[in-house]
Amino acid sequence: MERQVTMNHSEGFHARPASDFVEAAIQLKSKIEVVFQDKTANAKSMLSLLKLGIEQGQSVVLRAEGPDAEEALETLGNIFENKQ
Template structure:
């Protein structure tokens, strides 16, 4: 069963270029399959092209979804990264 959380993007530039790259690197550290759900789209959170294709801007609500042995840790760490560590 997957673990998921709704997260609002607070970064001024959204999830583009540098922040997207940082996010993907962070997601890639986990063994679980991790996806970002935005509207009708669902992409692999470990794919820079997939993440950037969503065009996620500041204030956007997304769903982070993970399935695998470290799913809960992955989502909690990625949520924390989005809220506190993501650079412009």
């Protein structure tokens, strides 16, 4: 499953939103990836996510595979788009 989302945090994907995102991702059983331009990151790795350098207004694709994939895309998409 995939979902395209846009970064709405004013400072982009910096430490605070990335921390919230990783904490939520770790609670999920599915394998989750964030795809940005030509790079893919493990959604459960803070360092991997921060290396993507995602800024406000940029879009990414969230990919999830596993028993709670739909929940993963909904939950993490909302965090990414700052709709918590």
